Amino acid sequence: MARVLVVYASDYGNTKKAAEVVAEGAKSVEDTDVVVKAAEDVGEADMTSADAVIVGTPVHMGSPDWRIKKFIDTVCSALWLKDAMKGKVAAVFATGGGFGSAGGGVELTLLGLLNNFAELGMFIVPLPKSTPGYSKGGLQWGPYGRSANENGEPAGVPDDSLEAAKHHGKHVARAAALLREAKVFE
Amino acid sequence: MARVLVVYASDYGNTKKAAEVVAEGAKSVEDTDVVVKAAEDVGEADMTSADAVIVGTPVHMGSPDWRIKKFIDTVCSALWLKDAMKGKVAAVFATGGGFGSAGGGVELTLLGLLNNFAELGMFIVPLPKSTPGYSKGGLQWGPYGRSANENGEPAGVPDDSLEAAKHHGKHVARAAALLREAKVFE
Amino acid sequence: MARVLVVYASDYGNTKKAAEVVAEGAKSVEDTDVVVKAAEDVGEADMTSADAVIVGTPVHMGSPDWRIKKFIDTVCSALWLKDAMKGKVAAVFATGGGFGSAGGGVELTLLGLLNNFAELGMFIVPLPKSTPGYSKGGLQWGPYGRSANENGEPAGVPDDSLEAAKHHGKHVARAAALLREAKVFE
């Protein structure tokens, strides 16, 4: 039984919605236990009992939401000291208004999250371009849902992004099952 | 008289087109001399005689074109050793197929170019969101022209990106005029 | 009279110390007014009344401290909507334990801060390699003080980093004086 933890912060419900769909994808893989939690509710035990962690964030000024960052600074920093997460599986996703022609800072936002996972010594699962929904709902590091139109008005998370999110969850659950008892690192 | 150098690499003419429009914008500022060159034709003297350098690249797999990189590794590295560019002005732009929902890797591509300019000690001019054309043709670090549709078919550089590019050139020429004789760094 | 605002978060006093030295450098430039504030005390008026903003952060898991991020998500986001900071001057610095051989994630940490400043449309002042203190106390985007030794034990901010920090403050104050009344952007 592989365990997948989905962590999110959400302002208007968009990232929460995406988190739920990521979780749904993970659950669709046999023998997978999935927990979804808001960042402020995640403790060290949630992390250490998981085989894979997927974090989703709104994009704020080209970096992750401060509540995600607080979770990283407190919970993840402590686990880093103990080498408690190495060899587990990690992945990311985001939503955001996306003003402009290129994701509104999402790429560096996701890399900020991934820097944390690399520090923790976790395998990173990207989003292959052949994933359903990618062409309108994803980038190389994970699903991205643009949740506002070009005038900045709310538009919800696009169906394509949710499609990519569902598959992303599925990919991570499969990878967790393969790697959960492996001894790759010393 | 401020001098602006526009450097580009181009596969299908898209980045070249954007470079020409950036140059046009720079030229529209009084007392500005503008030179446009392909990366392989740029030598150290082109760089040291410029007050501002604007580099544009196609996005290839989430980083700059190798011809731009060769220019950086050879010409820019040599200038770095001599501290020959510090205090000058720098800016960037890009075009690319942009498969997916977030610029196809353009953000890290532009940051790769900017890392070079920071190493050289140059002031960075970003692209404010109020710039005409931004909402469909730019991101925080510069104009971005998505040159393929969602099926990957060629679509040229969008007018909005060219509009943003023209203003970007104008911004840089103005900044160069202000900073060209300043002594900000030791 | 140019006004420089230095914003910081600090865990053990290291980033605070660096912030004070950055401020000291800025003050050494004639006709400069300098304010130093912890991130949680900075409001919109502090930002809009400044000609330049310098932000310093501890490095936590390869990205900025959550208190800096909260300041960005709330104060800076609101100013972004209003285009209230464009054309001002920005710069960054950091301290951190730096476990490993390459800054412990400082580079992406500083780029996370700079993404915010680019979104706000502010000019970026890097740290030229010829700056005193650079060879042991800086990187291309700003001063970096490694505040722990290779065993992770506290070591304070190195003198070289403080030397670089002082000059960084000076550079930014000079750039602010040059650009404060300029009309570079529309």
Place this chain on the structure above:
Amino acid sequence: MARVLVVYASDYGNTKKAAEVVAEGAKSVEDTDVVVKAAEDVGEADMTSADAVIVGTPVHMGSPDWRIKKFIDTVCSALWLKDAMKGKVAAVFATGGGFGSAGGGVELTLLGLLNNFAELGMFIVPLPKSTPGYSKGGLQWGPYGRSANENGEPAGVPDDSLEAAKHHGKHVARAAALLREAKVFE
């Protein structure tokens, strides 16, 4: 039998040396076939016949060597179009003069390489901080050998970096064996 391909570019032999040690580590894992090639000698068949690819580069102005970039723009771009690498394993390493206190731009250099691997849909193997050699020879994304002293004089690749490199190769070979026949992605 898992196959590992190590790709490098080298100016003074430092990255080549590191590549050979990465390869040695990979070979130490039973049933692993390892090939080491300079970037200009790598073709599509080398890539598609590998289960894992590890790329190493010198750091030049904060991004990868242009010969690595040419390999990415030509060989990897073509494989991206065909979805030919997805589900394989990827990792990175670097060497460089490292002027300054934080790796001389190595972090963004490695992320530039990783953006390519993410686009290809490959699993990323980071370098956990508990890896032997890490405290003086690595960062979160891979081994880093600072090959010059603080005056910029050649110093070779430090033993700690080579120790980390050997283990990195071992980690990747183990991960490749686990994932090579898996069906994680559609």
